[in-house]
Amino acid sequence: MKPGLRHETEDCRAVSDILGRVGDKWTVLVVGFLSSGPMRFSELRRSIGGISQKMLTTTLRGLERDGFVTRTVFPSIPPRVDYELTDLGHELRVPVNALGEWARLNMARVKQARERFDNAPSEQSTPVARTAARQATR
Amino acid sequence: MKPGLRHETEDCRAVSDILGRVGDKWTVLVVGFLSSGPMRFSELRRSIGGISQKMLTTTLRGLERDGFVTRTVFPSIPPRVDYELTDLGHELRVPVNALGEWARLNMARVKQARERFDNAPSEQSTPVARTAARQATR
DNA sequence: CAGGATCCGGTTAGATACTG
DNA sequence: CAGTATCTAACCGGATCCTG
Numbered sequence: 001m002k003p004g005l006r007h008e009t010e011d012c013r014a015v016s017d018i019l020g021r022v023g024d025k026w027t028v029l030v031v032g033f034l035s036s037g038p039m040r041f042s043e044l045r046r047s048i049g050g051i052s053q054k055m056l057t058t059t060l061r062g063l064e065r066d067g068f069v070t071r072t073v074f075p076s077i078p079p080r081v082d083y084e085l086t087d088l089g090h091e092l093r094v095p096v097n098a099l100g101e102w103a104r105l106n107m108a109r110v111k112q113a114r115e116r117f118d119n120a121p122s123e124q125s126t127p128v129a130r131t132a133a134r135q136a137t138r
Numbered sequence: 139m140k141p142g143l144r145h146e147t148e149d150c151r152a153v154s155d156i157l158g159r160v161g162d163k164w165t166v167l168v169v170g171f172l173s174s175g176p177m178r179f180s181e182l183r184r185s186i187g188g189i190s191q192k193m194l195t196t197t198l199r200g201l202e203r204d205g206f207v208t209r210t211v212f213p214s215i216p217p218r219v220d221y222e223l224t225d226l227g228h229e230l231r232v233p234v235n236a237l238g239e240w241a242r243l244n245m246a247r248v249k250q251a252r253e254r255f256d257n258a259p260s261e262q263s264t265p266v267a268r269t270a271a272r273q274a275t276r
Numbered sequence: 277c278a279g280g281a282t283c284c285g286g287t288t289a290g291a292t293a294c295t296g
Numbered sequence: 297c298a299g300t301a302t303c304t305a306a307c308c309g310g311a312t313c314c315t316g
Contacts, residue, residue, distance in 0.1 A: 023161010
């Protein structure tokens with residue numbers, strides 16, 4: 001995302017920026033789990049399940065940097081670190097949840113489209129047939 | 139995203155799925171340009187500016203596979219291919235635009251948070267101070 | 277014109293081992 | 297417990313060349 005987009009508008013870069021954070025592999029999961037309250041590192045790790053501790057650290061650092069979560073260290077032994085959504089993080093969940101809800105409602109349509117595409121006779125159809133197929137999806 | 143998430147809820151996977159498509163490098167730009175009507179390949183390429191033809195092809199194929207755009211080939215010489223958002227694609231723009239709008243409105247806050255984080259005294263603060271900082275951001 | 281095929285450097289993510 | 301450091305395999309995106 002470094003080069004290439006130099007001449008984009010401010011808006012586009014802001015969107016790409018946020019989407020870059022939100023669209024990465026784990027961020028949404030982490031934010032989702034944090035939405036119900038603060039959690040400590042290993043708690044998150046166990047809840048999410050498939051994440052490596054390196055990726056969890058990286059994801060949380062990114063979220064902290066962007067102001068979406070806070071990181072609170074308790075100087076106890078053993079050490080304990082709590083992560084919690086900031087107000088900004090909670091606000092972010094609104095549009096993200098909207099997108100999530102959309103995804104939930106429309107995943108069947110996407111799945112259907114994928115199956116149709118994957119079983120397609122690999123470009124044996126005429127352009128007219130293609131167009132007809134397009135109409136059918138409307 | 140293959141292993142690991144086996145035990146996630148359907149919802150979470152749907153969200154990650156959509157976000158994975160939407161959050162990639164070019165998808166949002168492409169969808170944005172297509173929102174005003176059908177465009178042909180080279181038209182898109184020129185409009186977007188920084189994209190290689192390989193990435194544009196890849197992005198468009200992904201969008202086509204998921205049912206967000208249609209691809210119509212005109213058997214002319216020289217060949218001509220039009221891409222157009224499906225209804226599903228147009229509907230997707232609603233939550234994506236909402237997220238984009240949120241990004242536009244809050245990019246300043248994110249930028250501030252980043253600057254604060256990047257100028258931080260790299261963990262010299264006490265946990266209490268950290269917590270105090272957290273309160274300050276509320 | 278649209279896009280497939282190939283090569284290649286940079287980034288990324290996971291596994292593993294180690295530390296305060 | 298909550299990381300950091302390191303290594304490596306996989307992936308990704310760009311550039312280039314080629315075709316119907």
